[in-house]
Amino acid sequence: MRRATPGVADGPALLNGTLSIVLGWTALAALITLAILGLWVAPPDAVQGDAQRLMYVHVPAAWLAYLAFGVTALASVLYLWRRTRSPVWDRVAGASAELGVIFTGLCLVLGSMWGRPVWGTWWEWEARLVSTAVLFFLYVGYLALRRIPGPGRAKRCAIAALIAFVDVPIVHFSVEWWRTLHQQATVFNPDLNPEIHGTMAFTLVFGVLAFTLLYVFLLDRRYTLETLEEGREERELEQAIAERTGTAELVDAGGYTATLALRLRRARKSLPGSGGETSR
Amino acid sequence: MTTRVRRRTIAAATVVVVAAIAIVVLAFQLSGNITYFRTVSEAVDQRASERDQRIRLAGEVVPGTLRETRTGVTFRVTDGKDTVTVVHQGDPPGLFKDGVPVVCEGEWGAGAVFDSDRILIKHGSEYEPPKVDAKQAR
Numbered sequence: 001m002r003r004a005t006p007g008v009a010d011g012p013a014l015l016n017g018t019l020s021i022v023l024g025w026t027a028l029a030a031l032i033t034l035a036i037l038g039l040w041v042a043p044p045d046a047v048q049g050d051a052q053r054l055m056y057v058h059v060p061a062a063w064l065a066y067l068a069f070g071v072t073a074l075a076s077v078l079y080l081w082r083r084t085r086s087p088v089w090d091r092v093a094g095a096s097a098e099l100g101v102i103f104t105g106l107c108l109v110l111g112s113m114w115g116r117p118v119w120g121t122w123w124e125w126e127a128r129l130v131s132t133a134v135l136f137f138l139y140v141g142y143l144a145l146r147r148i149p150g151p152g153r154a155k156r157c158a159i160a161a162l163i164a165f166v167d168v169p170i171v172h173f174s175v176e177w178w179r180t181l182h183q184q185a186t187v188f189n190p191d192l193n194p195e196i197h198g199t200m201a202f203t204l205v206f207g208v209l210a211f212t213l214l215y216v217f218l219l220d221r222r223y224t225l226e227t228l229e230e231g232r233e234e235r236e237l238e239q240a241i242a243e244r245t246g247t248a249e250l251v252d253a254g255g256y257t258a259t260l261a262l263r264l265r266r267a268r269k270s271l272p273g274s275g276g277e278t279s280r
Numbered sequence: 281m282t283t284r285v286r287r288r289t290i291a292a293a294t295v296v297v298v299a300a301i302a303i304v305v306l307a308f309q310l311s312g313n314i315t316y317f318r319t320v321s322e323a324v325d326q327r328a329s330e331r332d333q334r335i336r337l338a339g340e341v342v343p344g345t346l347r348e349t350r351t352g353v354t355f356r357v358t359d360g361k362d363t364v365t366v367v368h369q370g371d372p373p374g375l376f377k378d379g380v381p382v383v384c385e386g387e388w389g390a391g392a393v394f395d396s397d398r399i400l401i402k403h404g405s406e407y408e409p410p411k412v413d414a415k416q417a418r
Binding site: 046048055200 | 410
Protein backbone atom coordinates (compact mmCIF):
# COMPACT_ATOMS: atom_id res chain seq x y z
CA MET A 1 0.00 0.00 0.00
CA ARG A 2 2.75 2.42 0.87
CA ARG A 3 5.03 2.99 -1.99
CA ALA A 4 7.56 5.67 -2.59
CA THR A 5 6.88 8.18 -5.31
CA PRO A 6 8.64 7.23 -8.51
CA GLY A 7 11.74 9.28 -9.03
CA VAL A 8 12.02 10.29 -5.39
CA ALA A 9 14.36 8.07 -3.46
CA ASP A 10 13.54 7.49 0.19
CA GLY A 11 17.20 8.10 0.92
CA PRO A 12 18.83 10.30 3.53
CA ALA A 13 19.15 13.33 1.21
CA LEU A 14 17.24 14.92 -1.63
CA LEU A 15 20.28 15.90 -3.67
CA ASN A 16 23.47 14.00 -4.20
CA GLY A 17 26.38 15.04 -2.02
CA THR A 18 28.49 16.76 -4.65
CA LEU A 19 25.52 18.71 -6.01
CA SER A 20 24.67 19.88 -2.51
CA ILE A 21 28.21 21.13 -1.88
CA VAL A 22 28.37 22.90 -5.25
CA LEU A 23 24.96 24.45 -4.57
CA GLY A 24 26.05 25.65 -1.12
CA TRP A 25 29.14 27.40 -2.46
CA THR A 26 27.21 28.85 -5.40
CA ALA A 27 24.60 30.25 -3.00
CA LEU A 28 27.33 31.78 -0.83
CA ALA A 29 29.03 33.35 -3.87
CA ALA A 30 25.67 34.66 -5.09
CA LEU A 31 24.91 36.23 -1.68
CA ILE A 32 28.31 37.94 -1.58
CA THR A 33 27.72 39.23 -5.13
CA LEU A 34 24.27 40.43 -4.02
CA ALA A 35 25.83 42.36 -1.15
CA ILE A 36 28.23 44.06 -3.56
CA LEU A 37 25.48 44.80 -6.09
CA GLY A 38 23.05 46.02 -3.45
CA LEU A 39 25.45 48.14 -1.43
CA TRP A 40 27.67 49.63 -4.12
CA VAL A 41 26.64 48.93 -7.70
CA ALA A 42 22.94 49.81 -7.54
CA PRO A 43 22.21 53.55 -7.28
CA PRO A 44 20.42 54.99 -4.24
CA ASP A 45 16.71 55.68 -4.73
CA ALA A 46 15.71 59.20 -5.77
CA VAL A 47 13.28 59.55 -2.85
CA GLN A 48 14.46 57.15 -0.16
CA GLY A 49 18.21 57.30 -0.66
CA ASP A 50 20.28 54.45 0.75
CA ALA A 51 17.45 53.05 2.91
CA GLN A 52 15.88 51.64 -0.24
CA ARG A 53 18.79 49.18 -0.51
CA LEU A 54 17.03 47.10 2.15
CA MET A 55 14.67 46.11 -0.67
CA TYR A 56 17.34 43.78 -2.08
CA VAL A 57 17.05 41.52 0.98
CA HIS A 58 13.52 42.32 2.20
CA VAL A 59 11.81 41.35 -1.07
CA PRO A 60 13.84 38.12 -1.59
CA ALA A 61 13.05 37.15 2.03
CA ALA A 62 9.34 37.68 1.37
CA TRP A 63 9.61 35.70 -1.87
CA LEU A 64 11.28 32.81 -0.01
CA ALA A 65 8.49 32.82 2.54
CA TYR A 66 5.94 32.43 -0.28
CA LEU A 67 8.07 29.78 -2.01
CA ALA A 68 8.78 27.80 1.15
CA PHE A 69 5.13 27.72 2.25
CA GLY A 70 4.12 26.89 -1.32
CA VAL A 71 6.47 23.90 -1.28
CA THR A 72 5.09 22.89 2.13
CA ALA A 73 1.54 23.03 0.73
CA LEU A 74 2.48 21.06 -2.39
CA ALA A 75 4.36 18.41 -0.40
CA SER A 76 1.36 18.19 1.96
CA VAL A 77 -0.99 17.56 -0.98
CA LEU A 78 1.36 14.87 -2.28
CA TYR A 79 1.38 13.31 1.18
CA LEU A 80 -2.40 13.42 1.51
CA TRP A 81 -2.92 11.95 -1.95
CA ARG A 82 -2.74 8.20 -1.47
CA ARG A 83 -0.98 7.52 -4.76
CA THR A 84 1.98 9.68 -3.90
CA ARG A 85 1.98 9.25 -0.12
CA SER A 86 5.49 8.88 1.20
CA PRO A 87 7.35 9.98 4.34
CA VAL A 88 9.54 11.94 1.91
CA TRP A 89 6.76 14.51 1.41
CA ASP A 90 6.15 14.84 5.11
CA ARG A 91 9.83 15.63 5.68
CA VAL A 92 9.94 18.06 2.73
CA ALA A 93 6.87 19.85 4.13
CA GLY A 94 8.43 20.18 7.58
CA ALA A 95 11.85 21.27 6.35
CA SER A 96 10.37 23.84 3.99
CA ALA A 97 8.03 25.25 6.65
CA GLU A 98 10.97 25.79 9.01
CA LEU A 99 12.77 27.79 6.33
CA GLY A 100 9.56 29.67 5.60
CA VAL A 101 9.24 30.70 9.24
CA ILE A 102 12.86 31.87 9.34
CA PHE A 103 12.47 33.95 6.19
CA THR A 104 9.07 35.36 7.22
CA GLY A 105 10.72 36.46 10.45
CA LEU A 106 13.63 37.94 8.51
CA CYS A 107 11.19 39.72 6.18
CA LEU A 108 9.33 41.24 9.15
CA VAL A 109 12.54 42.40 10.84
CA LEU A 110 14.04 43.84 7.64
CA GLY A 111 10.73 45.48 6.80
CA SER A 112 10.62 47.06 10.23
CA MET A 113 14.17 48.36 9.79
CA TRP A 114 13.17 49.80 6.42
CA GLY A 115 9.93 51.27 7.73
CA ARG A 116 11.58 53.28 10.50
CA PRO A 117 13.61 55.66 8.29
CA VAL A 118 11.17 55.76 5.37
CA TRP A 119 7.65 55.63 6.81
CA GLY A 120 8.63 56.95 10.20
CA THR A 121 7.48 53.90 12.16
CA TRP A 122 8.77 50.45 13.13
CA TRP A 123 5.32 48.90 13.09
CA GLU A 124 1.78 49.84 12.10
CA TRP A 125 -1.42 47.88 12.58
CA GLU A 126 -2.24 47.69 8.89
CA ALA A 127 -3.27 44.78 6.69
CA ARG A 128 0.03 43.83 5.06
CA LEU A 129 2.03 43.88 8.27
CA VAL A 130 -0.59 42.13 10.37
CA SER A 131 -1.32 39.42 7.79
CA THR A 132 2.42 38.74 7.54
CA ALA A 133 2.73 38.46 11.31
CA VAL A 134 -0.25 36.09 11.25
CA LEU A 135 1.56 34.04 8.59
CA PHE A 136 4.58 33.79 10.87
CA PHE A 137 2.56 32.57 13.84
CA LEU A 138 0.42 30.19 11.74
CA TYR A 139 3.54 28.32 10.67
CA VAL A 140 5.12 28.46 14.12
CA GLY A 141 1.93 26.70 15.20
CA TYR A 142 2.33 24.23 12.34
CA LEU A 143 5.88 23.44 13.47
CA ALA A 144 4.62 22.90 17.03
CA LEU A 145 1.92 20.58 15.69
CA ARG A 146 4.59 18.56 13.90
CA ARG A 147 6.22 17.84 17.25
CA ILE A 148 3.10 16.22 18.69
CA PRO A 149 3.59 12.49 18.13
CA GLY A 150 0.95 9.85 17.59
CA PRO A 151 -0.76 7.96 14.81
CA GLY A 152 -1.84 10.18 11.93
CA ARG A 153 0.64 12.89 12.88
CA ALA A 154 1.83 13.47 9.32
CA LYS A 155 -1.68 13.56 7.90
CA ARG A 156 -2.89 15.99 10.54
CA CYS A 157 0.07 18.26 9.82
CA ALA A 158 -0.50 18.09 6.06
CA ILE A 159 -4.09 19.31 6.54
CA ALA A 160 -2.91 22.08 8.86
CA ALA A 161 -0.32 23.16 6.29
CA LEU A 162 -3.02 23.54 3.64
CA ILE A 163 -5.21 25.63 5.94
CA ALA A 164 -2.28 27.86 6.90
CA PHE A 165 -1.44 28.38 3.23
CA VAL A 166 -4.69 30.32 2.75
CA ASP A 167 -2.91 33.27 4.36
CA VAL A 168 -0.22 33.43 1.65
CA PRO A 169 -2.46 34.94 -1.07
CA ILE A 170 -4.04 37.17 1.61
CA VAL A 171 -0.60 38.55 2.45
CA HIS A 172 0.25 39.08 -1.20
CA PHE A 173 -3.02 40.79 -2.17
CA SER A 174 -3.51 42.65 1.12
CA VAL A 175 -2.02 45.77 -0.46
CA GLU A 176 -4.59 45.60 -3.28
CA TRP A 177 -7.63 44.60 -1.22
CA TRP A 178 -7.19 47.06 1.62
CA ARG A 179 -5.68 50.44 2.20
CA THR A 180 -2.29 49.94 3.71
CA LEU A 181 0.74 51.99 4.59
CA HIS A 182 2.79 49.38 2.75
CA GLN A 183 3.10 50.19 -0.93
CA GLN A 184 1.68 47.99 -3.68
CA ALA A 185 3.78 45.35 -5.39
CA THR A 186 6.52 46.78 -7.59
CA VAL A 187 7.05 43.76 -9.86
CA PHE A 188 4.13 41.35 -9.43
CA ASN A 189 1.43 44.03 -9.50
CA PRO A 190 -1.94 43.37 -11.17
CA ASP A 191 -0.77 44.98 -14.41
CA LEU A 192 2.47 42.99 -14.33
CA ASN A 193 4.21 46.21 -15.21
CA PRO A 194 7.42 46.48 -13.15
CA GLU A 195 8.00 49.93 -11.68
CA ILE A 196 11.71 49.42 -11.37
CA HIS A 197 14.35 49.37 -14.09
CA GLY A 198 18.02 49.07 -14.91
CA THR A 199 20.58 48.16 -12.27
CA MET A 200 18.00 48.31 -9.48
CA ALA A 201 15.74 45.78 -11.22
CA PHE A 202 18.71 43.55 -12.03
CA THR A 203 19.91 43.60 -8.41
CA LEU A 204 16.41 42.76 -7.17
CA VAL A 205 16.05 39.81 -9.57
CA PHE A 206 19.58 38.68 -8.69
CA GLY A 207 18.67 38.81 -4.99
CA VAL A 208 15.60 36.65 -5.58
CA LEU A 209 17.74 34.10 -7.46
CA ALA A 210 20.48 34.10 -4.80
CA PHE A 211 17.95 33.56 -2.01
CA THR A 212 16.29 30.78 -4.02
CA LEU A 213 19.63 28.97 -4.37
CA LEU A 214 20.13 29.34 -0.62
CA TYR A 215 16.64 27.94 -0.06
CA VAL A 216 17.24 24.82 -2.18
CA PHE A 217 20.55 24.21 -0.43
CA LEU A 218 19.08 24.66 3.06
CA LEU A 219 16.01 22.57 2.21
CA ASP A 220 18.22 19.65 1.23
CA ARG A 221 20.36 20.05 4.37
CA ARG A 222 17.35 20.24 6.65
CA TYR A 223 15.75 17.27 4.92
CA THR A 224 18.93 15.23 5.43
CA LEU A 225 19.02 16.18 9.11
CA GLU A 226 15.37 15.15 9.45
CA THR A 227 15.97 11.68 7.96
CA LEU A 228 18.99 11.22 10.23
CA GLU A 229 16.95 12.28 13.26
CA GLU A 230 14.14 9.92 12.35
CA GLY A 231 16.69 7.13 11.83
CA ARG A 232 18.20 7.78 15.24
CA GLU A 233 14.82 7.81 16.93
CA GLU A 234 14.01 4.50 15.26
CA ARG A 235 17.30 2.98 16.36
CA GLU A 236 16.79 4.20 19.91
CA LEU A 237 13.31 2.72 19.94
CA GLU A 238 14.58 -0.62 18.65
CA GLN A 239 17.29 -0.53 21.26
CA ALA A 240 14.83 0.15 24.05
CA ILE A 241 12.59 -2.69 22.89
CA ALA A 242 15.56 -5.01 22.57
CA GLU A 243 16.71 -4.14 26.08
CA ARG A 244 13.28 -4.83 27.53
CA THR A 245 13.00 -8.16 25.77
CA GLY A 246 16.56 -9.03 26.74
CA THR A 247 17.84 -9.43 23.23
CA ALA A 248 20.03 -6.37 23.19
CA GLU A 249 22.98 -6.35 20.90
CA LEU A 250 25.55 -3.79 20.05
CA VAL A 251 23.65 -1.32 17.94
CA ASP A 252 25.90 1.67 18.00
CA ALA A 253 28.43 3.40 20.16
CA GLY A 254 25.69 5.17 22.11
CA GLY A 255 24.05 1.91 23.07
CA TYR A 256 27.36 0.27 23.96
CA THR A 257 27.31 0.92 27.70
CA ALA A 258 23.67 -0.06 28.01
CA THR A 259 24.35 -3.35 26.24
CA LEU A 260 27.38 -4.06 28.38
CA ALA A 261 25.41 -3.47 31.57
CA LEU A 262 22.70 -5.77 30.32
CA ARG A 263 25.20 -8.52 29.52
CA LEU A 264 26.75 -8.15 32.94
CA ARG A 265 23.37 -8.47 34.60
CA ARG A 266 22.58 -11.57 32.58
CA ALA A 267 25.96 -13.03 33.39
CA ARG A 268 25.44 -12.46 37.11
CA LYS A 269 22.06 -14.11 36.97
CA SER A 270 23.54 -17.21 35.51
CA LEU A 271 26.29 -17.35 38.19
CA PRO A 272 24.50 -19.03 41.12
CA GLY A 273 23.25 -21.75 38.75
CA SER A 274 25.26 -24.58 37.31
CA GLY A 275 28.17 -22.40 36.30
CA GLY A 276 26.65 -21.40 32.99
CA GLU A 277 28.55 -20.10 30.05
CA THR A 278 30.35 -17.41 32.02
CA SER A 279 32.65 -19.01 34.53
CA ARG A 280 35.02 -17.01 36.64
CA MET B 281 -11.76 0.72 3.09
CA THR B 282 -11.71 2.78 -0.06
CA THR B 283 -15.00 4.45 0.78
CA ARG B 284 -13.62 5.28 4.21
CA VAL B 285 -10.54 6.83 2.73
CA ARG B 286 -12.61 8.69 0.19
CA ARG B 287 -14.94 9.95 2.90
CA ARG B 288 -11.97 11.19 4.88
CA THR B 289 -10.51 12.91 1.84
CA ILE B 290 -13.83 14.64 1.23
CA ALA B 291 -14.00 15.65 4.89
CA ALA B 292 -10.48 17.06 4.79
CA ALA B 293 -11.17 18.92 1.55
CA THR B 294 -14.37 20.34 3.06
CA VAL B 295 -12.49 21.59 6.10
CA VAL B 296 -9.93 23.32 3.88
CA VAL B 297 -12.55 24.88 1.61
CA VAL B 298 -14.76 26.03 4.50
CA ALA B 299 -11.77 27.48 6.35
CA ALA B 300 -10.67 29.30 3.22
CA ILE B 301 -14.14 30.75 2.58
CA ALA B 302 -14.49 31.72 6.23
CA ILE B 303 -11.19 33.56 6.24
CA VAL B 304 -11.91 35.40 2.98
CA VAL B 305 -15.46 36.36 4.04
CA LEU B 306 -14.23 37.48 7.45
CA ALA B 307 -11.50 39.49 5.83
CA PHE B 308 -13.92 41.32 3.54
CA GLN B 309 -16.45 41.79 6.33
CA LEU B 310 -13.75 43.40 8.37
CA SER B 311 -12.56 45.58 5.54
CA GLY B 312 -14.27 48.57 7.15
CA ASN B 313 -12.11 48.14 10.24
CA ILE B 314 -9.06 47.29 8.19
CA THR B 315 -9.23 50.63 6.37
CA TYR B 316 -5.96 52.13 7.45
CA PHE B 317 -6.64 55.72 6.36
CA ARG B 318 -9.26 58.01 4.86
CA THR B 319 -8.58 60.06 1.77
CA VAL B 320 -8.88 63.80 2.24
CA SER B 321 -12.28 63.99 0.52
CA GLU B 322 -13.67 61.03 2.54
CA ALA B 323 -12.48 62.64 5.73
CA VAL B 324 -14.07 65.96 4.74
CA ASP B 325 -17.38 64.19 3.97
CA GLN B 326 -17.39 62.44 7.33
CA ARG B 327 -16.12 65.42 9.30
CA ALA B 328 -19.43 66.13 11.04
CA SER B 329 -19.78 62.61 12.40
CA GLU B 330 -16.12 62.13 13.24
CA ARG B 331 -15.44 65.36 15.03
CA ASP B 332 -13.88 63.95 18.20
CA GLN B 333 -12.48 60.79 16.70
CA ARG B 334 -8.88 60.03 16.05
CA ILE B 335 -8.48 59.31 12.35
CA ARG B 336 -5.79 58.96 9.72
CA LEU B 337 -5.87 61.32 6.78
CA ALA B 338 -3.96 60.53 3.59
CA GLY B 339 -3.02 62.86 0.78
CA GLU B 340 -0.17 64.62 -0.92
CA VAL B 341 1.58 67.64 0.53
CA VAL B 342 0.62 70.60 -1.66
CA PRO B 343 3.92 72.15 -2.86
CA GLY B 344 4.65 75.59 -1.46
CA THR B 345 2.24 75.35 1.48
CA LEU B 346 4.72 74.08 4.07
CA ARG B 347 5.45 76.59 6.85
CA GLU B 348 7.12 76.18 10.20
CA THR B 349 5.21 77.08 13.36
CA ARG B 350 6.50 77.52 16.90
CA THR B 351 5.48 73.95 17.83
CA GLY B 352 5.74 72.16 14.52
CA VAL B 353 4.70 72.65 10.93
CA THR B 354 1.59 73.50 8.97
CA PHE B 355 0.87 72.51 5.39
CA ARG B 356 -1.99 71.56 3.09
CA VAL B 357 -2.78 68.04 1.88
CA THR B 358 -4.86 67.14 -1.12
CA ASP B 359 -6.26 64.02 -2.77
CA GLY B 360 -6.98 65.91 -5.98
CA LYS B 361 -10.59 66.56 -4.98
CA ASP B 362 -10.44 68.26 -1.60
CA THR B 363 -7.67 70.08 0.21
CA VAL B 364 -7.25 70.39 3.96
CA THR B 365 -4.92 72.44 6.16
CA VAL B 366 -2.97 70.32 8.61
CA VAL B 367 -1.43 71.74 11.77
CA HIS B 368 1.17 69.32 13.02
CA GLN B 369 2.81 69.32 16.46
CA GLY B 370 6.42 68.15 16.36
CA ASP B 371 9.00 67.51 13.69
CA PRO B 372 7.88 65.92 10.43
CA PRO B 373 9.77 62.73 9.42
CA GLY B 374 12.98 62.90 7.41
CA LEU B 375 11.50 62.21 3.99
CA PHE B 376 8.77 64.81 4.43
CA LYS B 377 8.74 67.41 1.66
CA ASP B 378 6.57 68.99 -1.06
CA GLY B 379 4.49 66.58 -3.11
CA VAL B 380 5.12 63.55 -0.87
CA PRO B 381 2.15 61.28 -0.02
CA VAL B 382 1.61 61.37 3.73
CA VAL B 383 -0.66 59.84 6.36
CA CYS B 384 -1.48 62.29 9.17
CA GLU B 385 -2.83 60.96 12.46
CA GLY B 386 -4.95 63.18 14.65
CA GLU B 387 -8.38 64.77 14.83
CA TRP B 388 -10.38 67.65 13.44
CA GLY B 389 -9.65 70.91 15.20
CA ALA B 390 -11.54 74.17 15.15
CA GLY B 391 -12.98 74.97 11.76
CA ALA B 392 -11.65 72.95 8.85
CA VAL B 393 -8.17 72.47 10.28
CA PHE B 394 -6.84 68.99 10.98
CA ASP B 395 -4.71 68.75 14.15
CA SER B 396 -2.06 66.11 13.63
CA ASP B 397 0.54 64.77 16.02
CA ARG B 398 1.94 61.95 13.91
CA ILE B 399 2.97 61.94 10.27
CA LEU B 400 3.90 58.81 8.32
CA ILE B 401 5.24 58.80 4.79
CA LYS B 402 3.34 56.58 2.39
CA HIS B 403 5.81 56.08 -0.40
CA GLY B 404 4.92 54.61 -3.77
CA SER B 405 6.04 51.37 -5.37
CA GLU B 406 8.27 52.98 -7.99
CA TYR B 407 12.01 53.07 -7.57
CA GLU B 408 14.46 55.05 -9.66
CA PRO B 409 17.93 56.47 -9.41
CA PRO B 410 18.14 60.21 -8.74
CA LYS B 411 18.33 62.43 -11.79
CA VAL B 412 21.59 64.24 -12.25
CA ASP B 413 20.31 67.76 -11.61
CA ALA B 414 17.97 66.53 -8.88
CA LYS B 415 21.11 66.03 -6.83
CA GLN B 416 21.82 69.74 -6.86
CA ALA B 417 18.24 70.55 -5.93
CA ARG B 418 18.55 68.40 -2.82
